[in-house]
Amino acid sequence: MQAFRDVLDECGFMDLGFMGSKFTWHKHYENFTVWERLDRAVANNEWFSLFPDTQVHHLDVTTSDHKPLLINLDGMDCKQQRPFRFEQMWMSEPGCGATIEAVWQQGGDGHRGERVIKKVDKCGKSLTKWSKTCFRNVRRELEQKRKKLAQAERVVCSGGSVLLMKKLEKEINVLLDKEAQMWGQQAKVQWLKDGDRNTRFFHSKASQRRRKNYIKGLYDNEGQWCTNPNRMEEIVLEFY
Template sequence: MGLRGFTGVDSEGFSGGLALFWHESIEVIVKDATARYIDVWMRISPDEPMFHATFVYGEPRTENRHRMWSSLSTLCASSSLPWALIGDFNEALWSYEHLSAVPRAESQMAAFRDCVQRCLDSQVYLSHMIIGGLEIIMCREVRTPQVRSCLRYEIFWERDAALKEVIETSWKGLGPMQDIGGVTRGLASVMSSLHQCGKRKFGNVTRELARLREKLSSLQASNAPREEIRVTMDLMNEILYREEMLWLQSSRIDWMREGDRNTKVFHQKAVWRARRNKILKLRDDMGVFKTVPSDMQRMSVSHFKFLYTRDPSLDHTSITDLIQEKITEDMNNDLCKEFTDKEIADAENQI
């Protein structure tokens, strides 16, 4: 291969073994080498800063992956240098990354995400990309005195089929990248292109949702054709999904930053939420307030029984006709059939 720099870990029989090669012009200091990773400090050229790099081949056995995540958390804390985490982790962050007929257990992916999140703090910026099947997680210190806006990846962009093309076009347009600085600039360029595409195709989710709600109310009030109402409802459901993803991502970021720190602010939030949700009294049909728990329980049960009791005088077809059937008869039969021993064994192996 023409690469003179080398370090490696021997295989165990016919399995395992890692090897790392590099060009002689690159300065590499090997800090640690195990059966699952090779950890080094690197300098691309004499005038470039030193950075931390870990090359990973993930744990193949599901029950032992917690050891891999623990090791990565330790490596994250072992150095204050910018850190590049590269390799095959044998795990996916999200279900859409797992291209297999056998579904990936959510608990497995959540453990990997938690490991990545533990490597984040107020002074670290993270980018995650998969290029040519190789997973790259870039972490670098950000110690700038000025507060700058951060371009964030929005999950709902993935609803656009052209997302992959936007990423590939932006990445390939930068040409070959010779050093880690080029990779960093490339990631920034891809993120900028994604934001421009997102603004152009998706716009402002909140304003679009308000506009569609107003349009739907107008259509229903004017007794518009059902097909037009259905199209508007489908579009509004898509916008509602995007809004849900925005809130999900926002709450996840708050949890990553502050969730594991039992601060006074989060404690006060929890206490306030508990007080707000506590029901102290209920008013009955006669206008009398009830504060005894047994009376409140009886009133609640009676209320919901009445609420969900079918009214025979109402014609529901105007609503049910708008619902599109998704489950076919064959699909329903397949869902209702008895579990096989193979399905049970596959489910147990995914735990």
């Protein structure tokens, strides 16, 4: 068994998780039954990158003591509007602070608590808008800069100036730091150290957390299983 664990570690395989019953194997004895989760689906970082929304289902069966596994490569519907999240990489841009100050200095109606809540909500909307218009997409900008760098390298190799190449290298390094901050925050790896750019690792961790937090459906007060997003919101509100 230890040799099998060593192979998993050496290949970088990680558990894909599951939906359904907690156990995949059982054995009946005269006075008790043994339950275990023996069957698992695993994958490496490269596979996670290709299929980040994968779900593994434990299916019911009566002809075997092992449950079959159904691997759905596109099992998560994440089209719902995502809640606002402050991105750590925004703090490296001067426009972030200016956007927050502009919102916070505005007046408002209601008592102090209501004004604070309204300003926080408006601040999130303003930051989201600022990020889309001023911050731009980090990965898209990285791709564009790398293409320009490849062209600049050819110019230098032909005897041209090296100034543009040096400028692009610095800009790419800044974008790589921002990308590492983004994935590090989404993965919630608290022991992330400054300068670590292992974005493939953080991408896989963020994908695992996304699958873990994903809610496929909820039972309503009558015990009915509901998967409609609007109805799920109503069930949550009714519960609280």
